[in-house]
Amino acid sequence: MKNTIAERIADFLKKFPPFNLLEKDDLKAISENVKVHYLDKGRHCFTENDERHDQFYFVKDGAVGLYKNDGDEESLVDICDEGDIFGLRPLITQENYQMSALANEESVLYGIPIQNFTAIAENEKKISNYLIASFASNTRNPVELEKGGKLFTEYKVERNPDLFELQTATYISNPICCSPETPVKDAALKMRNQKIGSIIVVNDQQVPLGVITNSDIRNKIATGDFSINTQASFIMSSPVITQPSGITIAQAQMIMVRHNIRHICITEDGTANTKLIGMLSEHDIMLSKANNPSVLIKGIKRAKSIKTLREIRLKIGVLLKAYIDQNIPLSHVLKIVSELNSLILDRAIELSVAEMPTSPPVKFAWIALGSQGRKEQLLPTDQDNALVFQNVADSNYEETKSYFLELAGIITKHLHTIGFEYCKADMMGSNPKWCNSLSIWKEQFSNWIAKPSQETILLSSIFFDFDLVYGDAQLVDELSKSIFKSLEKGDLFYSLMGRDALKSPSPLGFFRQFLVEHDGKNKDTFDIKSRAMMPLIDAARLLTLSQHVKNINNTALRFENLAVLEPQNAELYKSCAYAFKALLKFRTKQGILNNDSGRYIQLGKLSKEDRLKLKRCFKPIKDIQELLKVRFQLTHFL
Amino acid sequence: MEWPWNKSNKNELPQFWKEYLATFKESKDPLLSRTRIVVYDTETTGFDIKNDRILSIGAIAITSGVIDLSDSFEIYIEQEIFNEETVKIHGILKEGNYQKVAEEEAIERFIRYLGNAPLIAHHAVFDQRMINQALNRMGLEKLKNVIYDTGLLYKKTKHFISESIPEQSYTLDAIAKELNISMEDRHTAAGDAFITALVFLKTVTKLDPDKKLTVKRLNRSSLF
Known part of the structure; x- marks a missing residue:
C-alpha cells in the first residue's frame, strides 16, 4: 500500500544523522512505524526515573530541553532541536530515564520504535559509531564514560575504518x-x-x-x-x-x-x-593515531621542536573534524580543543624562552586576547596577544623591555609557524605598544576607561577578554583587579561599549532575508562573525563587566553566569548562550568544510534546515540588544 | 448499479457492516485522551454530493494523543466519473500510476479500518456526506461514528475578537499557517489527513489541557 505520510517522514529523517546512514528500505520500514507526538510548551515527554518508553525521539519541530535533577534543582543538560535525537540511551542500557525531557517551545516529535531501529542499527557499523559518539558526548563525567565502554562491545565498533594501519x-x-x-x-x-x-x-x-x-x-x-x-x-x-x-x-x-x-x-x-x-x-x-587527546597532550609536553608542535596542531584539526562530524556537543569540544591549544602555546613559549641567551630578568606573563582569550577558538585564527612584565626601576626599563620584545618576536614567529597567523593589525606582544610593564598596562587601561574613544573601545573589546597563557598568574590578576577598580567610575565607558555592541543590527533584513556583504571579495556572503557572533560577544562582555564578574571570559559561560545573577532575564541569557554555541559550531563546520576560518558563509550552499537553524539564533541577538538599549540608556546615542 | 442486499433486511447485510455495527453496541463514552481517533480526508471529482465521486481516501489514527504511522490508511479508487477541473487540485489522473480498487472494496476496507473510532476531518460535513453517499450506493446506512470538524474545533480556541477571519470557517491552509504546520503534500488525501491530525493535536491540547474530556463532550467544549 502506498503510504504518502511515511514517505514524507522518511524524506525528512534522511536529512539527519543517524538516519542519513540508513538504506532506503530500512528507512522506509522505520518511517512506517513512527509515532508523531505533539508537546505544548512546558509539557514533559518523560520525567527522570520514569520507566523507559518503547521508542526514542527525534525532534521534528521545536526544541526539547533535557534536565537533570542535582539535589534540589533541575539543571539544563542539553537542548535538542530540529534534527536531534534523545531518549535513546536508556533503551539500550535498559535503565529508567536518567533525565527529564521538557518541551522548551511547542514541539513535534517523531517517536522511533526501538524494536524497528535496533534490528537495523546492529547490522550497520556507521550507525553504532554515531550512536556511541553521541552517547559519549551525553556523558559529562568520565566515570560514566568508562562504564559506557560496554556499549562498544555491544555494538562491535570498528575503530579505524580508514585503513590507518596500512x-x-x-x-x-x-x-x-x-x-x-x-x-x-x-x-x-x-x-x-x-x-x-x-x-x-x-x-x-x-x-x-x-x-x-x-x-x-x-x-x-x-x-x-x-x-x-x-x-x-x-x-x-x-x-x-x-x-x-x-x-x-x-x-x-x-x-x-x-x-x-x-x-x-x-x-x-x-x-x-x-x-x-x-x-x-x-x-x-x-x-x-591522533584520535586521543591524552596522547596528544603527552606529545605536546614532550615536543622538542616547533615543527613537532605544528604537526600536533594539525592533528588537533583532525580530531576536531571527527568531533564535529559525530555531533559531539560543542561545549565538550571547546574544552578539549582549547585545552590542547593552550598547552601548545605553553610549550611553544617554553621553547622560545629556552632560545634566549639569558633567562628572563623579571617575571612576565604572556596573555591571549580576543577569541583565544575567551577560549572560543576552534580553528586557528590570527594571533592576538600581549606581554606584561613585572615593574622594574626606571633605569632598567629600556633594557628589560628590549629583552621581552626580542622574546616576543621569537614567540610570535613560532606561533606563526605552528599555524596561528600573524595579526594583521599587529596586536601582538612583539609590538612595543603591547609589551609593557604592569604599571604601564594599568595606566593604559585606566586611560581607556576614563577617556573612552571609538578607538579605545575597539581596543578594549579585544583587551578585556584576556587570559593568561604562560608565566606569572599574579601579574595578570593584579592587572584585572586594577581594571575593575577603574571601571567603577566608567559610566561613559559602558555607554560607549554599549553603542559599540549595537553597531551590527539584527542580521535579518526587512524581508526576513539574511543581510549579506555588498562589496569586496566576500560579496554576497554572510559574515557570521561580525553579523551574528560579535553582537553576542560584545553584549556578554559589557553585561559581565558591569556586574563586576571577574575571570569569566567565555561568551557562553558569561551568559550562563548572567542567567544566575539575573534570574528575571535567565531565559534570554540562556538562549543567548545556546545561540552563541550554535553559531560557533556552525562557523567551525563551515571552516572545516571550506578549509578557512569559516567566517564568510555562502548562503546558497546552505541547506534549508541550516538556514532555518541559523535564523533561529538571531532572535536572541535582537532581544539582548533591546535589553542593552534600556539598561545602558543607549537610545540617545544612536 | 444493483447491490444484492436490501437496506431493510438486516440478515442480508454484508459481514463487514455487521461487524461495524457491532462495535457500537456498547454505548460507552471513554476519555478522549485514551481513545483511538481516525483523522481522514477524501479527494473527489468535485463538490456535488450526488454526482461527484471519491478518488482517494487517506486516514491516520491518533491513539492516546499520538499519531501512529503504523495505523494509517491510503487507498485510490477507480471511477467512471472524471472531472478535468479538479485534476489540477488533487493531481489524480484517470489512468494514473496508482493501484486502484473498486469503490465498494475501498469503502469496505475503510469501514473495517474505522470501527467505532471517532472521526476527524476538516470541513467534516463534506467528507462525511461523500462517504455516506457511497454507502448509500451499496444499500447501506450512514456512518455512525462521532464526528469532529477541525475547522469548528479550531474556532473554539479563538476568542471572537482575535479571530482573523470572523464569521467564516477556517480553511485548512489558514489554520496550518496559524499553527505553524508545514504544508507538504497538501491536496493528497493522506497528506491532508496528516496535516489535519496535527491541527487536531494542537487544538485539542488547548481545549483539553488536563485530558479530562470524553469523546462526546469535546464537541460541546469551548475555551470562551
Missing part, C-alpha cells in the same frame, strides 16, 4: 644514543634532559647494540642490582629488533606484540649490522 609509520630520525661504555647515570641524565623514555646504545659505527628504557633503570638500577656507574652495555636490553624504513604501522605493531617490546630500531638495510637511522616507539604509533 600507512607507513613515521619514526624519530635522530634518536638519542649513547656508547656502550657510558655510565648508566650519564645515560639517565641524558634521558631526563631530553624528556625521553629510552636511549639507544650504539657502537662507533652507529650500529645499534641495545636499548635502555625507563623500566631497565627501574628494574636493574633502582633495585640495587647494579650501581649507577655501571656501563650501559651491562644493563641494556639486547639484541635490538631492527627494521628498514618504510615499515607500516600494522607491521610495527605486530612486531612489537610478537617480541613484547616497545621500540624498533630503523637501520639502513633493516638488519642489525648497519647504521641506525631512526627509532620507532609504541608511543610514536599512538601519537600518529
Whole structure:
C-alpha cells in the first residue's frame, strides 16, 4: 500500500544523522512505524526515573530541553532541536530515564520504535559509531564514560575504518644514543634532559647494540642490582629488533606484540649490522593515531621542536573534524580543543624562552586576547596577544623591555609557524605598544576607561577578554583587579561599549532575508562573525563587566553566569548562550568544510534546515540588544 | 448499479457492516485522551454530493494523543466519473500510476479500518456526506461514528475578537499557517489527513489541557 505520510517522514529523517546512514528500505520500514507526538510548551515527554518508553525521539519541530535533577534543582543538560535525537540511551542500557525531557517551545516529535531501529542499527557499523559518539558526548563525567565502554562491545565498533594501519609509520630520525661504555647515570641524565623514555646504545659505527628504557633503570638500577656507574652495555636490553624504513604501522605493531617490546630500531638495510637511522616507539604509533587527546597532550609536553608542535596542531584539526562530524556537543569540544591549544602555546613559549641567551630578568606573563582569550577558538585564527612584565626601576626599563620584545618576536614567529597567523593589525606582544610593564598596562587601561574613544573601545573589546597563557598568574590578576577598580567610575565607558555592541543590527533584513556583504571579495556572503557572533560577544562582555564578574571570559559561560545573577532575564541569557554555541559550531563546520576560518558563509550552499537553524539564533541577538538599549540608556546615542 | 442486499433486511447485510455495527453496541463514552481517533480526508471529482465521486481516501489514527504511522490508511479508487477541473487540485489522473480498487472494496476496507473510532476531518460535513453517499450506493446506512470538524474545533480556541477571519470557517491552509504546520503534500488525501491530525493535536491540547474530556463532550467544549 502506498503510504504518502511515511514517505514524507522518511524524506525528512534522511536529512539527519543517524538516519542519513540508513538504506532506503530500512528507512522506509522505520518511517512506517513512527509515532508523531505533539508537546505544548512546558509539557514533559518523560520525567527522570520514569520507566523507559518503547521508542526514542527525534525532534521534528521545536526544541526539547533535557534536565537533570542535582539535589534540589533541575539543571539544563542539553537542548535538542530540529534534527536531534534523545531518549535513546536508556533503551539500550535498559535503565529508567536518567533525565527529564521538557518541551522548551511547542514541539513535534517523531517517536522511533526501538524494536524497528535496533534490528537495523546492529547490522550497520556507521550507525553504532554515531550512536556511541553521541552517547559519549551525553556523558559529562568520565566515570560514566568508562562504564559506557560496554556499549562498544555491544555494538562491535570498528575503530579505524580508514585503513590507518596500512600507512607507513613515521619514526624519530635522530634518536638519542649513547656508547656502550657510558655510565648508566650519564645515560639517565641524558634521558631526563631530553624528556625521553629510552636511549639507544650504539657502537662507533652507529650500529645499534641495545636499548635502555625507563623500566631497565627501574628494574636493574633502582633495585640495587647494579650501581649507577655501571656501563650501559651491562644493563641494556639486547639484541635490538631492527627494521628498514618504510615499515607500516600494522607491521610495527605486530612486531612489537610478537617480541613484547616497545621500540624498533630503523637501520639502513633493516638488519642489525648497519647504521641506525631512526627509532620507532609504541608511543610514536599512538601519537600518529591522533584520535586521543591524552596522547596528544603527552606529545605536546614532550615536543622538542616547533615543527613537532605544528604537526600536533594539525592533528588537533583532525580530531576536531571527527568531533564535529559525530555531533559531539560543542561545549565538550571547546574544552578539549582549547585545552590542547593552550598547552601548545605553553610549550611553544617554553621553547622560545629556552632560545634566549639569558633567562628572563623579571617575571612576565604572556596573555591571549580576543577569541583565544575567551577560549572560543576552534580553528586557528590570527594571533592576538600581549606581554606584561613585572615593574622594574626606571633605569632598567629600556633594557628589560628590549629583552621581552626580542622574546616576543621569537614567540610570535613560532606561533606563526605552528599555524596561528600573524595579526594583521599587529596586536601582538612583539609590538612595543603591547609589551609593557604592569604599571604601564594599568595606566593604559585606566586611560581607556576614563577617556573612552571609538578607538579605545575597539581596543578594549579585544583587551578585556584576556587570559593568561604562560608565566606569572599574579601579574595578570593584579592587572584585572586594577581594571575593575577603574571601571567603577566608567559610566561613559559602558555607554560607549554599549553603542559599540549595537553597531551590527539584527542580521535579518526587512524581508526576513539574511543581510549579506555588498562589496569586496566576500560579496554576497554572510559574515557570521561580525553579523551574528560579535553582537553576542560584545553584549556578554559589557553585561559581565558591569556586574563586576571577574575571570569569566567565555561568551557562553558569561551568559550562563548572567542567567544566575539575573534570574528575571535567565531565559534570554540562556538562549543567548545556546545561540552563541550554535553559531560557533556552525562557523567551525563551515571552516572545516571550506578549509578557512569559516567566517564568510555562502548562503546558497546552505541547506534549508541550516538556514532555518541559523535564523533561529538571531532572535536572541535582537532581544539582548533591546535589553542593552534600556539598561545602558543607549537610545540617545544612536 | 444493483447491490444484492436490501437496506431493510438486516440478515442480508454484508459481514463487514455487521461487524461495524457491532462495535457500537456498547454505548460507552471513554476519555478522549485514551481513545483511538481516525483523522481522514477524501479527494473527489468535485463538490456535488450526488454526482461527484471519491478518488482517494487517506486516514491516520491518533491513539492516546499520538499519531501512529503504523495505523494509517491510503487507498485510490477507480471511477467512471472524471472531472478535468479538479485534476489540477488533487493531481489524480484517470489512468494514473496508482493501484486502484473498486469503490465498494475501498469503502469496505475503510469501514473495517474505522470501527467505532471517532472521526476527524476538516470541513467534516463534506467528507462525511461523500462517504455516506457511497454507502448509500451499496444499500447501506450512514456512518455512525462521532464526528469532529477541525475547522469548528479550531474556532473554539479563538476568542471572537482575535479571530482573523470572523464569521467564516477556517480553511485548512489558514489554520496550518496559524499553527505553524508545514504544508507538504497538501491536496493528497493522506497528506491532508496528516496535516489535519496535527491541527487536531494542537487544538485539542488547548481545549483539553488536563485530558479530562470524553469523546462526546469535546464537541460541546469551548475555551470562551
